Amino acid sequence: MSDILKVENLCFGYTPQSAILKNFNFEIERGSFVCIAGPNGVGKTTLLNLLCGLLSPEEGYIEVDTAPIDSYSVKKLAQKIAVVRQEFVPVFDFTVKETVSMARTPYLGRLGFETKPDINIVKEALQITDTAQFASRTLANLSGGERQRVFIARAFAQDTPILLLDEPTSLLDLKHQVAIYDLLKTAQRQKGKTIVAVTHDINLAAQYCEKVLLLGADRSYRAGSTENVFSTEQIEKTFGVKTFTGRVGREKFFIPLGKFAKDCPQISKNLNSEKQK
């Protein structure tokens, strides 16, 4: 399958003295689900901002759908990449439908009115994300999970082949986290979208993503399949935390082991059995 995002020798730093990202090289296949993980402050969001054209690389090259990223106008790039930021409440009270309709901005004419196809795309995005039921409510009157679903609906309505998400589930409870990832996986499978999500939740990433880009605090990174990159040793090395790694069927899961983990008999038992092996 062809690559939709390609990064070569990417370097970036907010000041000349401190480079956050050094010599990054990776490709993202069309239609894949990739996560960017790593500890705080290693440059995950910075990398996402570089991929969506919000920041320009100091050195290196980013290619979006076979063309250099800087060859796109802001409008054309918005027809290729949609971005979902962390949960957010706007200053003025736009309704859910008005917010999702804004996704059509890169396609609108001079006066900025939606055409019939635009309206249909918005309607479909509201239905897919199950947000049509509160389309007339304002964003401020929604829960965090509902609001995040609205922003994902807006990204779907933008009708782009690439979807970038910055910690889309950081403020959500377990049920809503799973619901959001289910939604993204469905979009990947049914619409062939390429999804790149920054996340701290390695369990959800292991379950939903095929590939991972794991950024380390020492400015190193590893790219590969989640199965290979998410190993007990690599997680410990990257995050500086011991984890218990288990499996349920084919799904891998990680339990971080803090100072008091030995007090939990179940984990102690598992740890002992792992040591014996």
Added chain:
Amino acid sequence: MTETLTSKKLAITFFFCLIALVAVMALCAVVGTQKVSLAKAFSGPADTPGKNIDYEILIGVRLPRVILAALVGAALACCGVVLQAVLRNPLADPYILGISSGAGLGAIIAVLSGLTWSFWGGSPIAVFAFIGALITVWLVWCIGYLAGAGKSQVTTLLLAGVVVNAFFAAVIMFLTSIAKSDQVHSTIFWLMGNITEKSQSVLWVSAACIIAGIMTLFTICHRLNVLTFGQDQAKALGVDTAATQITAFALAAFITAIAVSLSGLIGFVGLIVPHAVRLVFGPDHRRLLPVSAMIGGAFLVVADTIARTIVAPAQLPVGVITAIAGGPFFLILLAKYSRKVSWLK
């Protein structure tokens, strides 16, 4: 489900608001201390001046004044809408970027210099206020741009506006304190906002500039909607944020400077009209801007009619009326709609 705003729906809303504005203007033109006979007034001008007094009062004096009030009201309301959106600040008004102090300083310099010439029908006060307002906005923009490390940061712009406003206010106070009492009176009256008769050429040129400016602002309204979500989100949705901001600031400054040079500093219109319209019609700028123009125009026409009739034969500065009437009116709206609106909670 809420319905999508189409050009047809907007045209219908705009048409009804326009009819309301014209009705208010017609009604207010008839109201005054001197009663006029409509039949006589519409019979046309007499051969000799002073013969058809009804025509001269209605068509020659009141109608231009009503048109001027509508223009200034529309201009201030639209600039309030645009600046609240670009600065993402519900407290923004047309004077937030230092226009009030710049225009005030220009006006007091004109008064103190004792100039009596007229430029294309505009008094020295109007001309100096216009130039002062534009120079100040340019100064604020440069300070904001330099302080924001080469980017037009909203916070640095706001702070630059506050600093320049404060500094110029101090200079105005100094100049007022050394001025003669009659000069001070005319300056203060101007600073309070005052709609007075203007020459035909000033009225029509200003009307053309304000209407063209508002129509240009309308073309960026869909981008303003997205910009209220912040620059990052707007860029991700394909909006050239720098170009949109510069267009919005430049046009808002230009329109406000014209309004200020026509009528002095009229407060409240640019702040409360956008909020009142937003509370009733929603925050979509494609509807908010044209409806605010109509409502802002109607509001100032009514306020000016009250200002010229309530203590007749004397006249109050219209700024006094907008502040007195606008405050309670806004409180009523606030009480009615506050439950619906997040930033009021």
